[in-house]
Amino acid sequence: MFTPIQLLLNAQRKNKRIISVIYDIVAVTLSLYFAMTLRLDTLTFPIDAAAIFCMLITCAITIFSFIKLGMYRAILRYMMLPAVGNIFIAVVVSAITLAISSFFLQAFIPRSVPFIYASLAMITLGTPRIMIRTVYYHHYRRKKPNVLIYGAGSTGRDLAYSLMQGGEYHPVAFLDDNPAKTGQIITGIKIYTSAEFEKLHSLYEPVKLLLAINNISKGERLRLINELSHWPIEVQSVPSVEDIVSGKARVTDIKDLDIADLLGREPVSPNTELLQKNITDKSVLVTGAGGSIGSELCRQIFTQNPKTLVLFELNEYNLYAIHQELETFKNNFGLETHLVAALGSVQKENRLTKLMTEYKIESVYHSAAYKHVPLVEDNIIEGIQNNVFGTLACANAAIATGVKNFTLISTDKAVRPTNIMGASKRMAELVLQALADRSTKTNFTMVRFGNVLGSSGSVVPLFKKQVRQGGPVTVTHPDITRYFMLIPEAAQLVIQASAMGHNGQVFVLDMGEPVKIVDLAKHMINLMGMKSYISETGDTDGDIEIRFLGLRPGEKLYEELLIGDNIESTSHHKIMTAKEVKLGWDEMKDLLKKLDVCCHNFNTDCIRRILLEAPTGYKPNQKIDTVPMRIRH
Template sequence: MTLVGIHQWIHTRPRRTKRALLLAADIIGLTMIIWLAYCFRFERLFIPNREQIFLILAGPAIAIPVFVYMGLYRAVLRYLRERAIWTIVQAVTISTLIWVSMVFLTLSYGAEGVPRTIVVLYWIGGIVAVTGSRFGIKWLLRRGLPRPKEKTRVLIFGAGDAAAQLAEALRAAGDCQVLGFLSDDPSLQGMDILGIRIYPTARIGELITNMGIHEVIIATTSSSTRKRREVVASLGQFPVKIRVLPPIADLAAGKYLVSYIRDIDIDDLLGRSPVPADPALLRAPVEGRVILITGAAGSIGSAVCRTVAQANPAKLILLDFNELGLYQIERELRRYGAFPLVAVLGSITDARLLRRVLDEHKVETVYHCAAYKHVSLVEENQLEGVRNNVMGTLTVVKEACASTVENFVLISSDKAVRPKSVMGATKRWAELIVRHYGMQAARKNGKRRVFSCVRFGNVIGSSGSVVPLFKEQIAAGGPVTLTHEGMTRYFMSVREAAELIVQAGALSTSCDILLLDMGEPVKIRDLAEDMIMLAGLTVRDADNPDGDIEIVTIGMRPAEKLCEELFYDPSGVTATRHPKILRAKPQDGTAGGVPAMLKQLSDAIESGDEAEVRRVLFEQLKENDSERANQALPQHAVETTTQLRHSA
């Protein structure tokens, strides 16, 4: 019978039969060892008498119960580890000592003795036989299987507990071979973890070349984003895959197993480190409350929906005019809990629909995410952009004021600060609307009603972000288009943005504008290069004419800003209890003229004259924000903001 045939025969036997075969092998093997020990000792073919037959059979009779107790018949031999040898040594030693004790007892009754040599030979032979039988069967079963594919050669960046646990998990899985750890700590370099050497990070290129590394796994969350970028950049010239272990907080929370690793994403290379959410701030504005989210099918709205759904709301109402998107997010949220979920198909400009939804469901909190966000698209469709973003926000805010809504949170944008584009101007108008009606609501109902705004920059992967465009251009083989080499933007992940939005709602007071600290701005050129590298490609330029993807500068669009800002007056920004949420300086009296402004804008929209709409849109903002619009940022204000970030 071939090895494959033996493997198949053994594999098809029931577990009880396999144990019986192993048990029979041990009984026969131990019996033969004692008899052969007699033959060796007396140097002849030994024929035992009745007493000696009893002693020979007593050996396996004593050993088998000990083996059962020690678990030697519970192991699956195909996956038997080397550490099992120590258990076998212990089991054979204990059974031999019991057998020797029985021999001495039989001597007291006059039975013929057993030479000491036989005891030693039985102990040694028992260990060899029991170990050999098990690992021999393991080898036989392995040889009978198809030849395994070559293991993936891995380096682990990091040398802490997470890295050690990951190495152990990969070794157990069997499809990866960890050849080394990388660390910047001189005290660890040259030492071993689990028998695997720790190397300096500076040798990463040499190790990849000499060891034939296929993959580098980043298993440390304590390293700075800058250091991570440096490591990833140094790997760009090598044909290796880069993956990352999730944050240790997520592992501790049970979201992932330690063996779970994912491909490194652009989120991991942003110029900032995400801050874990405060569970109390996430629950406070949501738990047990009726929540309405406008724009629920959008990239930001859907992320806010997921965050809210995990905080146990009393009811969650989703409003969007995108039928397919609304259907998909509703299906996804069904698995988050047993709370009532209502999907409303409609527009934020429909006052009658909003009034019915707010009154029927007794909505307590509104997250207003609905807006057109594409700068260039809104620039080409100014009438609809203003109608949706400004008049739609006005409709939602007025109906919220007239109903039972206690908390209203507008999702704003950094483009609302000194806007140049129509989209940015509409977001600034929306902020003024929320502030004006929030002041009215606060005067009527005191602190019970809070209308506030949350302002932040670009979100990685959102529909208005440049990232999806770059991904599409890279997939098409390039070129990747930039509008300016020096352009910078603020970025954060969509999940963190959603969590900060909900937490900001818990920290706001009436008429607040809360700012999400986005860290340092990222050069769009660097972002494009990182994305090309993460795709396993290289940038084609003068230094590397054989590269894969070219980066082309096409010039700035008329309404585009070179750098975005989060603050009108950075010197007036104050901290909150959350290190990544800041509060803008209160703006006394600047929203009083909002109704008159809105009347002029509404008349311009009704006329259908885009030029007139644009004129009113920007002139009214200029008058309202005149003190800020013509004022450059003072240096001391920038320094104050930087100090505030570091202190937070």
């Protein structure tokens, strides 16, 4: 059975406005009547025509003021201080109207009545609205799970206010270690210190802790994240100030902590001059434009205002997605870059030659490759054809059309590879190094780096999915480590390295310290409000199990970025250049002919033998099952 207030809240918006106007007319009339009775100390008094006319004018002006101040557009359940202020303004205008109209019309209204009327009108007009808001708030907040907000600054206050109006979470307390804020109350919510977390956790049983701090240094944020990871509660964050200001996100767009926070890696500010050198006012082509790295390369390139940007991609949907994204960005910011979405395979040299000729391409970023280690291990022929011969086709097209700069996106798995994918990428490097000795017009450079966070093959989204499913979180080996870098940072460093390169150079990006994958898994589980355990060690006290599956075929415990010790610094402190073994073009040409014959005959034993004999450093770490390999494409 509905209460009168619930019936009002559930009524249609038009009906609510009609009810509000009728109530306000009655409230103004009653306020005037009781103001007169209080002043004259009697319930009955003479009313002349002038007094009635004054009351009608006052009532009309009050309703008009409410309309102009948006009071009938406001939703009663969201009634807060700004609306109370508008009621005060309307009542003041109404009282002044009463005083002026009674003076000019010579109505029988004592001079003190407008003041008494103003006080009564504030009560009769404001109290019901505040009561409805209070009843709604206390009734419906019980349906919303409680949350704590860490940070009582402007971001935290905006978040609390928005959550109170919304239907998802109910903020019950602020946490802030600034002594000047402790004990204060903001929008009805008290500020506590982080030392009081356990008390608040027991009292309110919050489901999440929302991190609303954007004005601290990276080091302080990392310290805070490490501290919060030990608290028995899921931690999420609000968007950055930049995203909120630019309109990309709202303060209520609560999300999981940024993967950069989980790993403690601090991105490096790019060198604008290097970013622009091979891009601004030039025609650029990106292969693999729909992939994780390729799409971010396109975004970064697009911001540097190229004359033309050709997106070359084999996957139709991925090409559509990045093209639509960039078209929207272009329209929103009024950019003039000519965008071209081109479907095709990097193995088709004539298709690439036609594109490069038609659009007068000056810079190529070759990101297209098969990069998933187990899949390439099981599909050797396609892996070699795409990664090695696809690179050769792109490079030949670039030479034939006079492309000035050609940059290969390589991988740390190309260093002393234990798998076909890594060996194929090292072969691609050798192809470009050999072509560099032969070509004088096209500047070939290679950029080698480790794993990127958030890519299609990253462990981070996999771990999150496994945690939400209740586990187990799967790690291949307790000692496995990897280098990690954010996709935008990797793309920026690739562009900068390509602008620094001399023909045939291999660049290595500074990936920071390697991260132990099992530690990353534990960190993520803790920040999602649960405790990890490893049953293999006899520990079963926890919520989410970490289970070790064993190394996959071709997988290393540790990745490397350098083949030898011949490394030199560059003008960019995060980019180094390596001097490594390479082949002349004649030797490379013979090697490629043999490799092509092996692929044509679907002979994977032959392919492995060539990779072992070539200066790739390939050393498979598992027994080779040669029979099924021969029939894999």
